[in-house]
Amino acid sequence: PAETPEGQACGLVKNLALMATISVGSMSGPIIEFLEEWGLESLEENAHSSTLTTKVFVNGVWMGVHRDPTNLIETLKKLRRKDDVHPEVSIVRDIRERELRLYTDPGRVCRPLFIVEDQHLVLQKRHVRWLNQGSTDDGEEYKWQHLTKSGVIELLDAEEEETVMICMTPEDLEYSRLVAQGIMPSREKVREEKEREREIEKKKEKSKRREISPDPEDKDPSMRKKPMNEASQPHLWTHCE
Numbered sequence: 001p002a003e004t005p006e007g008q009a010c011g012l013v014k015n016l017a018l019m020a021t022i023s024v025g026s027m028s029g030p031i032i033e034f035l036e037e038w039g040l041e042s043l044e045e046n047a048h049s050s051t052l053t054t055k056v057f058v059n060g061v062w063m064g065v066h067r068d069p070t071n072l073i074e075t076l077k078k079l080r081r082k083d084d085v086h087p088e089v090s091i092v093r094d095i096r097e098r099e100l101r102l103y104t105d106p107g108r109v110c111r112p113l114f115i116v117e118d119q120h121l122v123l124q125k126r127h128v129r130w131l132n133q134g135s136t137d138d139g140e141e142y143k144w145q146h147l148t149k150s151g152v153i154e155l156l157d158a159e160e161e162e163t164v165m166i167c168m169t170p171e172d173l174e175y176s177r178l179v180a181q182g183i184m185p186s187r188e189k190v191r192e193e194k195e196r197e198r199e200i201e202k203k204k205e206k207s208k209r210r211e212i213s214p215d216p217e218d219k220d221p222s223m224r225k226k227p228m229n230e231a232s233q234p235h236l237w238t239h240c241e
Contacts, residue, residue, distance in 0.1 A: 002109055017111060021155065025106030026086040028058050034085075038072060040064045054093075057101045069093060069100050076102075081115070081151035090157045103157070110155040112148075113166060113239040119177045121170060121240060122152050154239065167237040170194070176237060 004014050040056060042064050053065035066072055073093055079085040088110060090103040115122045130142040147153040156164065167173055171194050 016109070020109055020111045021088075023088040023106050023108040023110055023157070026088060026104045028104045031085070031089065031102055031104060032058060032063060034076075034079075035063060035066075035072075038075065039068065040066055052098070055097075055099045057099065059103055059105050060101075066100065073100065081154065083149040087148045087155050090160045092159050092163055101159075103159075108157040110157045112153045112155055113241060115151060115154050116167070116173065116237045116240050119173050119180070119237060121173065123147075127152055156239070164238045165236060166239045166241060168241050170240065173237060173240065 002014055002016050002020065004010055004012075035056060035058075040063060041053070043062070051067065053067055054069040056063050056066050073091060076085060076089075076091050080087060080089060080091070086104065088104070088108070090101075090108065090110075092101040092103070093099070094101065126137075127147065130136050131144070131147075134142060136142050148155065167176075171191055174194065
């Protein structure tokens, strides 16, 4: 979401992606209250405990420890995708250090990513149609923020990005699904099939797009290269650009 040019302006000029946002901050009180109700144990209670626990930090402050961090993180993410927890709250788990870090502070650069569940995009064609119309089929207002509130798009900062699996295109999802089924197609075949589907979609509705990122037909020499190892194991993606 952010970059700096090479040469004399390196470090002095910074470019921010159009869809990136800067967090404005939210109250940490509701998060702390939720943690206390959801099994957070104080430091005094576990001063001499030998049980492996995970440290919980909120905005850098050590609040306590938790015995089931996996369940806690899943619950927090579900609440964030339902808009019960502020969408800018960052949830970072460091398994090696046994730490869970939550951030609600302002000034963090966040970018939107499509949510992936069971190797499928949560985004559907109806969401794109509603955005173009500005309203749902029932006549209710539908804007960009409704994608976040309904769990279609998630805002991640740079630190949380390091803890998730992000695929670059929907073709990566298709490839992983086929490999998981025991089919070993080449990426070129998957890409060609997707190109044919894309051409059909363009003929039907030229205005619709599926990606937040630019159209793959626009060749960019600086774009990231994907590995072409056909024998690799399928990835369990969590988000898509």
